[in-house]
């Protein structure tokens with residue numbers, strides 16, 4: 084009989100947590116018991132999963148005595164405290180925060196890219212930043228046939244990456260502005276409705292933001308190329324769901340566009356949508372609610388014989404977070420890495 088697992092979702096009421104619960108249903112994740120936790124504000128709320136009603140609980144230590152998988156998507160402090168506690172109690176923690184990602188003992192995993200990293204996990208597994216995951220999925224297959232020399236990436240990131248409160252703020256600011264009122268600003272340093280903000284997370288001394296440094300360092304770790312030359316500029320845009328990225332990739336050798344198309348027609352989790360003359364290229368709306376990373380606008384870089392440029396879109400709540408987390412658990416189960 085199929086083994087079933089006891090699972091806890093920390094941050095079950097959040098933007099990622101809600102999608103995670105949808106995916107548990109959609110993918111028939113084999114669970115026996117399901118515990119949904121959130122902040123004290125949500126304790127007692129009822130959430131339906133697979134037709135059964137669950138009451139949101141407060142986190143308490145005893146909860147982890149009999150849990151196999153703990154999915155955390157709340158905030159860095161919760162991840163740090165609960166992640167360490169749950170792993171000490173022999174749970175497998177799949178964490179969406181940045182706190183463990185660069186720890187050499189913690190695998191940072193995109194199952195289509197580096198599933199082997201799961202083999203020697205020590206109880207905590209990190210999922211990458213929601214912009215890093217689709218980037219790694221595009222870079223890996225190119226690098227395997229034509230080693231990458233340099234990457235420049237610019238992101239266009241939706242507000243759901245910040246969480247439920249930012250989605251509400253995009254809606255409320257749009258409403259206020261359309262009704263001739265000044266927008267109320269609290270989630271970002273500037274108005275996000277009818278605007279964009281080239282600033283995600285705090286600034287480092289080198290002039291890059293923390294989000295940009297996460298993309299750089301995490302990509303190097305996942306691809307196992309510690310000195311990969313890569314630069315990123317991350318921009319928050321007034322879109323509800325899905326992150327887009329403009330990539331410029333310099334390879335070791337020139338590459339034909341047919342070869343690029345051929346590679347990506349076979350890559351798991353990536354789909355080509357590229358017929359510009361028919362106005363076909365990935366947009367956030369095309370990819371919202373979808374599992375695949377969509378790529379398009381694939382073209383030769385006119386300034387570099389070994390370069391290509393392309394555009395991608397990915398649902399940041401799915402492949403960028405919840406789906407990647409569930410796929411990691413599925414990979415652990417199917418390989419018996421428990």
Ligand code: A2P
Pocket residue numbers: 093094095096097098099100120121122123124125126142156157158161245246247248
């Ligand atoms: P709550 O909904 O009760 O605030 P988002 O990224 O969409 O903002 O979601 C964050 C998630 O993390 C929510 O489920 C939120 O619960 C949860 N969370 C925030 N603070 C805590 C906390 N102190 N303990 C447990 N869960 C928390």
